[in-house]
Structure formats: structure tokens, C-alpha cells
Amino acid sequence: QSALTQPASVSGSPGQSITISCTGTSSDVGVFTYVSWYQQHPGKAPKLMIYDVSNRPSGVSNRFSGSKSDNTASLTISGLQAEDEADYYCSSYAGSSTLEVFGGGTKLTVL
Amino acid sequence: EVQLLESGGGLVQPGGSLRLSCAASGFTFSSYAMTWVRQAPGKGLEWVSGISGPGGSTYHADSVKGRFTISRDNSKNTLYLQMNSLRPEDTAVYYCAKEHPWGPHSFDYWGQGTLVTVSS
Numbered sequence: 001q002s003a004l005t006q007p008a009s010v011s012g013s014p015g016q017s018i019t020i021s022c023t024g025t026s027s028d029v030g031v032f033t034y035v036s037w038y039q040q041h042p043g044k045a046p047k048l049m050i051y052d053v054s055n056r057p058s059g060v061s062n063r064f065s066g067s068k069s070d071n072t073a074s075l076t077i078s079g080l081q082a083e084d085e086a087d088y089y090c091s092s093y094a095g096s097s098t099l100e101v102f103g104g105g106t107k108l109t110v111l
Numbered sequence: 112e113v114q115l116l117e118s119g120g121g122l123v124q125p126g127g128s129l130r131l132s133c134a135a136s137g138f139t140f141s142s143y144a145m146t147w148v149r150q151a152p153g154k155g156l157e158w159v160s161g162i163s164g165p166g167g168s169t170y171h172a173d174s175v176k177g178r179f180t181i182s183r184d185n186s187k188n189t190l191y192l193q194m195n196s197l198r199p200e201d202t203a204v205y206y207c208a209k210e211h212p213w214g215p216h217s218f219d220y221w222g223q224g225t226l227v228t229v230s231s
Contacts (some may be wrong), residue, residue: 003155035215038156043223045206046148046156051214089156093216099170100146100158100216 004090004103011109017078020106022090023071028101032072034093037066037075040105041086049088050075077085077108085110112130113137113220115207120225127197127229133190133207133222141165141185144210146218147192149203149227159205160192175201 005023012018022029022037029035035053038046048057050066053073063078073092077084091105119124119131133145147159161170169181180193190207204226208218 007201032216034216035212036214040156045223046208047221048211048217051211051219055216057134057211057212057219087155091156091158091217093197096170098172099161102148102156102158105155 002101004092004101006088006096006103006106007091008104009107009109011068011111012077012080014082015082016080017076018073018080018108020077020088020090020108022073022075022092022103024073024092024101025071028092028094029068029073032093033068035068035073036091037064037073038089038091039084039086040089048087080110082110084108113209114209115209115220115222117155117205117222117225120205120227121227122230123197124231125198128193128195129197129227131192131194131205131207131225131227133192135188135190135207135209138209140183140188143212144215145183145190146208146210147181147205148208148218148221149201149205150224151200151203154203157203162190194227196224197227199229201227202229203227 037050042048054066094101134168146161178196204224209220211219
């Protein structure tokens with residue numbers, strides 16, 4: 001099972017909005033609604049930001065939102081803040097054999 | 112408070128074995144699927160293995176299938192990863208994580224990770 005495809009890096013200024021894409025296939029992102037997004041700061045464990053494509057766990061800012069169209073999922077962060085600077089990973093359920101697959105990660109830089 | 116505490120990492124020679132443990136507290140352990148995710152130095156996240164709450168269903172990535180075995184002891188609130196025939200490419204920080212209660216296949220709590228280094 002190949003990893004999901006994410007851009008290596010994105011950047012934005014404080015207050016702006018950015019979107020990170022996550023492209024899979026008709027065997028994972030395209031067919032299941034189990035897409036999640038994780039934020040990881042250097043040296044820290046990942047933190048769940050979005051689950052089931054567009055749901056936010058309790059405590060996650062509503063500046064974070066998720067969506068999906070065909071084989072591509074997206075994470076949008078609005079009102080960028082300095083603390084949003086981190087690596088972001090998408091993941092998707094990929095069926096009962098492979099189970100889960102992650103994207104390669106996107107480094108977000110807040111200018 | 113949910114806590115996940117991994118242990119068992121270290122330096123091992125190629126071909127060797129290690130068993131990782133993940134001690135869980137603060138939730139009804141047997142009710143949740145658990146997973147292991149690893150991260151090689153400077154690289155991204157890679158899903159490794161998953162197990163259902165009761166432990167009857169297990170899943171492994173192709174890269175570790177036949178070499179790694181995930182298991183759990185619900186009486187001890189502990190998750191395990193038995194790693195055999197280790198290779199240099201298995202070098203990574205290994206995280207255990209708990210499945211989100213309303214989001215199957217998403218993970219809402221993670222441990223701090225344990226480093227496994229495979230080198231001669």
C-alpha cells in the first residue's frame with residue numbers, strides 16, 4: 001500500500017488561511033470516510049486534529065477544518081497563528097488488509 | 112487522565128528481537144482498538160500494527176508482516192509489539208496510540224514514543 005501524497009511544505013503569514021492536500025486512491029481516501037489529520041511539533045507525539053474527514057476532537061480550535069472530494073482530502077487552517085507551525089500528516093483507512101496508511105507529511109511554516 | 116507509556120526500546124543488532132510494551136491507564140483499555148505507529152529519524156509516520164479491543168483481530172503492515180506481532184493483555188492494561196528479525200530500516204521511534212471513541216481508524220491519545228535502533 002503506497003503512502004498518501006501530501007505537499008512537502010506550505011507556508012502562510014499570520015492571519016491567512018492555508019490548505020494542505022492529501023491525495024490517495026479509490027482504495028483508501030476515495031472510498032472511505034475515515035480520513036484523519038495529525039499535527040506534530042518537533043520532538044513531540046502526533047496530535048489528532050480532524051477525524052472522519054471533517055470532525056474536530058474536543059479541544060481542537062475551529063480554525064481547523066477538513067473536507068474531501070473524490071480521492072483527495074484537505075485540511076484548512078484559517079487565521080494562521082505562530083503555534084500552528086508544525087508537521088501535518090493525513091491518514092486514511094485502507095481496508096481490512098492494510099488497515100491504515102499515512103501521508104508523507106507537510107511542513108507548515110508561518111512566515 | 113488517559114496515559115500511554117511505552118517501554119522496551121533500545122539498541123539491537125540486525126536479526127535480533129525486542130518486545131515493546133505500552134502501559135495504558137485512565138480509560139477502559141479493553142474497549143478500544145490500539146495501534147503502533149513508527150517514525151524513522153527525520154521521516155514521516157508509518158502505521159505498523161493494529162489490534163481490536165478484545166484482541167481477537169490483528170493487522171500488520173506489509174513491511175513488518177511475518178516479523179512483528181501485536182498483542183495485548185487486557186487484564187494488565189498493556190499493549191505489546193514483539194519484533195523479530197529486526198532490520199536497520201526498522202530503526203524508528205515507536206508510538207502506541209488509542210483509537211478515538213467516535214472515529215474508528217483515528218487515534219486520539221499517543222504515548223511519548225520509544226526509540227528502537229537496529230545497528231551492528
